[in-house]
Amino acid sequence: MSNPPTTLRARAWVEVRLDRLRANTLTALSALGADARLVPMVKAEAYGLGLEAVSLALRDFPREGDPWAFGVAAVSEGLRLRDSGWDGRVIVFSPTPSGEYRSAGEAGLTLCLSDLNAVRRLASVARDLGHRIPFHLEIDTGMGRSGFPWRDVVLWGAEVVGTMGDQLFWEATFTHFHSADEPDLASTDRQWERWCEAVSRLPALEPRPVEYVANSAVTLRRGGYGCALARPGIFLYGGRAGAGTEPATVASVRAKLVLIRRAEAGDTVGYGATWTAKGDEVWGTLAIGYGDGIPRALSPGGGQVIVRGHRVPIIGRVSMDMITIDLTTAPDAEEGDIATLIGLDGAEEITVDEVAARCGTISYEILTGLTSRLPRVYLDGELEVAFASNNTIYRAARNSGALVLGLPETDDID
């Protein structure tokens, strides 16, 4: 194990509440049928929070042997799950570049296939490896980016079965919704109807492939349409999934207040000098910027941070490494205070959806945009259980709660 960082909370960091991640997981499960199981989506660093820590926290949760699988987008992400000791199913949902079929097959990752070429290619990998390989088949019901077209099932269904031969095992069939987080679910229900029509025309197979469809929004708002599996992502990580059930906040982004200065009328802040003091003001400098993933668009969007329980505005442009805030209304602020840009601070909260709305984007982009310069600190309630820096996860040795994540011991740090 390489040297752990010694300065986790020196500058800026992300706190991830694993107990809240689990609470959201239970909420998602409870929206589904009694026997339904989850495929938590952990692509893109588990939406920025850390692939290893999140998948470790969801292993054998809530029951032994859960989850049914983990969902990723890239073969490299699946290989990291294997390195972390997960030997259950890993489903790679995005179409896989042809050069990666072999390594996916060798690592036992399950690929999702969208055309006959992919079926042929995987069958040939199975022949080379000398064993049957399972796959999932995607049906495109309106997303338009991957999947066999829902309309001509009779054209490709039998051909898939013929091409897969004895080499492949058609384990599951799925589709993906394009607007399930919109207020109006009419187009989602239409996609569901297309799906039902398509699967009714698939060749009969024994055993019948598992059918599953739901992202977070369809899990919560349509009970996953009664399917046996669902694959939520954003809701687990504290992002809203359309109208209805609110998630528990999981991630908090913090930064140190490193300077406090007094400004007079006419003084300006930041690149482009877009903010000018109207009179005597108190300005603070935070050690975080767009180089950490705080969008530059947050400032013109009216961004705020929490300092000592006060919501105060971001002023001037967000720069790469610094953000200036107006502390005039927070006279008790001191150098060394911790500011919260996203998440919980006592009774105050800035949700990731609020930040996304101010930046004209979605919570997904904010979370996945948090860069590796921010160490991730993992908490179970108030107890620090682990931390990650530069894609290496360490256990917080001082706390026996670290055993929750089953990580090897490391030296004490803070």
Ligand SMILES: *Cc1c(COP(=O)(O)O)cnc(C)c1O
């Ligand atoms: C990302 C993804 C999901 C999860 O979607 P959320 O909106 O984050 O719940 C589910 N299925 C597929 C195929 C995905 O790519």
